Amino acid sequence: RQIRERAIQAAMQIIAHLTASTPMVLVIDDVQDVDDSSIDMIERAVQIGGGTSLMLICLAQRRLLDRRPRWGEAAPGALRIDLQPLDEHQSRRLVGEILRKAGKLPTDLRNLIVSRAEGNPLYIEELIKMLVADGVIVPGDDKWQIQVGRLPRLRIPATLSDLLRARLLPLGPPERAFLAAASVAGGAFWEGAVAAMLGHDLGADEQTILALESHAIIAAQAESTLRDEHEYRFSHDLLREAVYEQIPPEQRADYHRRLAGWLTNHSGERIESYAGLIAEHFERGGDLSNAGRWHIHAGAQARASYALDTAIVHYHHAIQFLVDDPTAVSDLIACYAAIGQVQLEAAQFAEAVASFRRARDLASRAGDQQTEAHALERLSAIADDMSDPLAMRDYAQQALDLARTIGDPAQIVICLANLSLANNRLGSTERGLELAQEALAIAQQANYDLGIAKSMAYLALAYEHLGDLATAMGHMQEAMARFRKLGNLAEVATQINNLGYIANAQGDFASALTFLEEGLRIAREGGIRYMEIYLLSNLGATLVGLGRHAEAEEVIRRGIR
Structure with a gap:
């Protein structure tokens, strides 16, 4: 999410630079075919790019409004033009x-x-x-x-x-066969893909392509989305649909399978970005096992782009296709663990619990202790999000026992850290301190940077609960520096927020103001909106302490909104 938000920020900075002297018009066509996460990115770009001399024109068919009835209405200066039939x-x-x-x-x-x-x-x-x-x-x-x-x-x-x-009636058999295969690929297609579906050598369809271009049915694209491939596009998607509907079902399925195989072999370094498309073609071709495996790849790609809703859809498809496949148990276990993590990041806690429990049960039956321990550790973390410290402690202890059996230092450190936090939540602060110290020692011995940072953060919480605020702040600053080095802006903002909270408690409102304003800047740059709420709440208390009551009210209202 942080990377996604920073990418949008960077793109808008580039546009702001380009439009500083000359206004720009950017046209996005066929928005109805764009996935939800990309539509969200367009909306977010508009929100943060209000000061640029940019006119954004989005063209879409009305079916976009079936998915997003009020899409674009919240954007400042937005105007929707419904195209009516010509008089x-x-x-x-x-x-x-x-x-x-x-x-x-x-x-x-x-x-x-x-x-x-x-x-x-x-x-x-x-x-x-x-x-x-x-x-x-x-x-x-x-x-x-x-x-x-x-x-x-x-x-x-x-x-x-x-x-x-x-x-289409005047076309000869070669042109009809070429169009049929091309229509399977979509509105745009590659010459090599069509040749593979038809079983032709590359270049054998040159005259057919020229004939179709002369009939204005297809047109060459100036640039291809795949390197070293000639790309073409149907003159209109309705024309492609008319061709596609005429293909016999068995032949259509065969074309989809062949196209999926061709994409697998010709996508090069961009293969992960084509994972969803490959999965779709395997699915339409009836090869559900391969479809399920490629949906897992597509889910991972979507999650990496912080397109959480899209990732969840892909993982659900994968589970649907793999659940009855006895050869896909390990893939299914990995899929449940992956969708659980995405649901956790999307704050779908009940769904995440169900997914991780399923991953735990399947892993236990398969003897996969590594994944079982991971699932238990994640259940422990979710229990904390759901304010259930007893469940958090129980899951963390089970995960720790398995991690010790496996001998995985990284897993042991994370489980100890979770167990430390659970004990702190339950009032067993001394025990929480001991567990955090043990986690830190193991992390340092294993040179596990993330574990060191997490252990430092949980040590800080233990010292805070014990009333040793100076030591707590020292550990928070050390944890913050390590998280910053790791590029984990969410944890950086968390530690800064904790520092601001303690400074408020000490009556040091000037230091609290410095901490919290920096935390807000980081949270906004990284798109870490949940942290903005905590930071604004603490900043409101800081401003009250400084006697700036009107500003405090406005800040708190922003947090509520």
């Missing part, structure tokens, strides 16, 4: 613009196109393309000819779908 005058202007090289158009031709289109600009474009293919309109370099005598013999499709299908 007759606008339709005539569009026809005249497309056919401007034909000079003065015959009234019958213009009336035919306008009346059939009923205000749909795509129908107008596609009907004109069909008239070109049928020889009614004959394009030339400088002037287009109209064969008016052919108009009475034309049979014009009544609907856009029928029109698109009619445009």
Whole structure:
């Protein structure tokens, strides 16, 4: 999440620099096909980029509003424009613009196109393309000819779908086969992928591609999303859908499996970013075991991008496909542990408990003590989030016993740290101090940097509960420095918040103000919003202590919002 937020901040800083002297217009098309996490990123970028000279234009079909009914309304200065069908005058202007090289158009031709289109600009474009293919309109370099005598013999499709299908009728078998395979890949496709689906050598479809380009059914892309691959796009997604719907189910499934295999072998260093697409093609091809495994990869990729909702969807798909596969037990265990962690990060505590319990049970039956210990440790951490110190202590002790059996120093350190915190929560502060000291000693011996930082943080809490605030603050500052070195901004903000809290308790409001303002800056830069609430609460107390009551009220209100 921190990396994601900082990436958005960096992108908006670049845009602010670029627009400092010249305004910029950025267009994002087909937003209805964008995943939820990317839509969230667009909204967040708008929130923090309000001071830039940037106009952001997002084009989408109405089905976007089925997912996000109020999308964009909260953005400052946002304007939503609903495109209505063209009126007759606008339709005539569009026809005249497309056919401007034909000079003065015959009234019958213009009336035919306008009346059939009923205000749909795509129908107008596609009907004109069909008239070109049928020889009614004959394009030339400088002037287009109209064969008016052919108009009475034309049979014009009544609907856009029928029109698109009619445009495919003149194509020969090679063009039809190529389009069928291409439609499986989506609106955009790679020449190599289509060749693999058809069992052709690369380059064998060159003449077919030229023919389809001449019919304006596909167009080459200036750049390809895959290195060393020629990429093309259907002229419209409705045309692709018309082709896809005509493929027999068995052949369609075979194409999906072949495409998944091709993507696996040709995605190169970007293979993880294509994991979700590979999983989808295996799924549509009926290969559910491979689909499940690739959904695990896709979930990991989404989690790394802090697209938590997307990650959860992928992991649920993986569980669905792998749960009855006796060869996939280890994958299933890893999947339950992974989805549990994502649910924890998304504050879905009850769901996370269920997932980690399932991971624990499966790991126990499979003799996987490492994962069983990890699941128990995570259950301990969740119990703390759910304010259940007794459960936290019990889970941490079970995890510690397993970790000692395995002999894993890192796991032992984390379990000891959790057990220390649980004892502190239960009032057994001396025991909590002993456990934190043991954790620190093992972490130092193992050179386990994260464990050292966590142990320092829990030592600080133990000393705070014992009333030794000076020692507590010293350990907090040491932990903060180590977390900062590790790049863990959430823990840095946590330690700074604790330092501010203690400074408030000591009446040192000037120091508290310095701590908490720095913590807020870090939390905002890292997108650590839950820490903002704690920091604002403590900052409100600081400002009250300094006699700045109006500011304190505003800060506390911001925390509530």
